[in-house]
Amino acid sequence: MSDIPFTPPPYSQKRTTKSLERSAAWLVDILRPSDNGVHEGEEHVAQPNVIVHMAGGASIPARKAFAETLAEALYAKEAELLKPLKHLNDGILGYVFDLVPLRLSLKTENTISDVVGDDDLDQGNTTRPIRAQIADFIPLLKASLAPLPESKVRLVNSTSCPHEVLQFIRDIGVDLFDAHWAQRAADIGVALDFKFPFGEESLDTLQQAxxxxxxxxxxxxxxxxLDFSRLASCFLDGASATDLATACPCAACSPSAPTSHISHSLLDSFAKVEGSRILPPYTRAYLHHLLHTHEMSSHTLLVMHNITVLDAFFAGIRSVLSQENGKERFVTEVARFEKEYDEKLTVFDQARVLWAEVERARGKGRLAREKAKQNETTLGTAVELE
Structure with missing residues (x-):
């Protein structure tokens, strides 16, 4: 981890400089070889297993300076301490970028007046469009990576949508991403339904923005x-697919019957189980019911589904890039994806509103709140009649 200030940005030049120095000093301490298993006269060869958080905040010069620190030759005490490493970068597996503090810094620099909470930062939900946010990120990440080799792993945390993922791969060459945003989508009741490369079979009349x-x-x-269709239109369900490779294999879209029977009494102790089989999928109507009745299984099913859709998304990216003209086709498919799918995440904004209303109806005082809401509706109707 890097030394990231917890105070609101912007930061002074002195604070930024100290942050870079501390981050580099901590890295030296982490890479320092252990004496365990090293005998006299032997050299300890460190295996690169450290992924470094690229420091520098929203400052391009600061990011460039930290990256150059990793690439420059070691000397004096550090060279002796980290021997046989010639550079800090020799003991590093890759580089990681966390977008949450970057969003906060860029938001402050762009003087956005609205208040953004933790959930907004997780989802990239600021007044700046996704495309504008990515345009701000690109030069910062490029400044960090320019002095460093392309062979190292590049990891980005806290992306907010597939549009960001695709642009980071296309413009920066990022290798790994976390799945936090897909899990948060499940928390607010969103079942993901998209694929890459885009296919015409994903058309859904209810899926427009x-x-x-x-x-x-x-x-x-x-x-x-009353929508009794499967969760995703982009994929078939296991029960109706002739080829399981075209189906969403998650436990919500392709649930399977158990292969063994658990006896609950002597009456059913002799029941026979014929073997595993794919059952009909859970429907959107059923998940709608579970969400409104606060059943925890609703979020479990949605998380399994969303992570599976995201896994298929990355499999599609790898498939396109592995082709002979992969880079050119990838650029074309990204443009088509951006043209077809809403990058404003309208469905997320709507889901947060309805999720908050349902959550508010839970727990102590629920009946009183519902009665107050009913009275407001009745009063509004009376006013209109007058």
Whole structure:
């Protein structure tokens, strides 16, 4: 980890300099070889297993300076201490970028007036469009990576949508991403429904946002109360697919019957189980019901589904890049994905509103709140009649 200030940005030049110096000093301490298993006259060869958080905040010169620290030759005490390493970068497996503090810094620099909470930062939910945020990120990440070799692993944490993922791969060459945003989507009742490369079979009349398709379904919405289709239109379910490779294999879309029977009494102790088989999928209407009744299984099913959709998304990216003209086709497919899918994440904004309303109805005082809401509705109706 890097020395990242916990005070609100912007930061002074002195504070930024101290942050870079501390981060480099901690890295030296981490890479310092242990005496365990090293005999006299032998050299300890460190195995690169450290992924370094690239310090520097929203300052391009600071990011460049920290990256150059990793690449420059060791000397004096540090050279002797880390021997046989010639550079700090020799003991590093890769580089990691956390977008949460970057979003906060860039938001302050762009003088956005609205208040952004932790959940907003997780999802990239600021007043700046996703495309504008990525345009701010790109030069910062490039400044950190320019002095360093391309062979090292590049990891980005806290992306907010597939559009960001695709642009970081295309413009920066990022290798790894976390899946936090897909799990947060499940928390607010969104079932992901997108694929890469885009296919015409993903058309869904309920999946539209300002002329573009949503990347998922807000299952808190009452429109899904009687929607008995599978969670994702982009994939078949296990029960209806002739080839399981075209189906979503998650336990929500392709649930399977158990291979063994658990006896609950002597009456069913002789029941026979014929073997595992794929059952019909859980439907959007069923998940809508579970969400509104606060069943924990709703989020479990959504997380399994969303992570599976994300896994298929990355498999599609690898498939495109592995082709002979992979880079050119990847650029084309990214442009097509951006054209087809809503990058404003409208479905996420709508889901947060409905999720908050349902959460508010839970627990102590629920009946009183519902009665107050009913009275407000009744009073509003009376005023209109007058």
């Amino acid at each position: 300002h002329g573009k398709r949503d990347i998922g379904h807000n299952l808190y919405d009452t429109r899904y109360a």
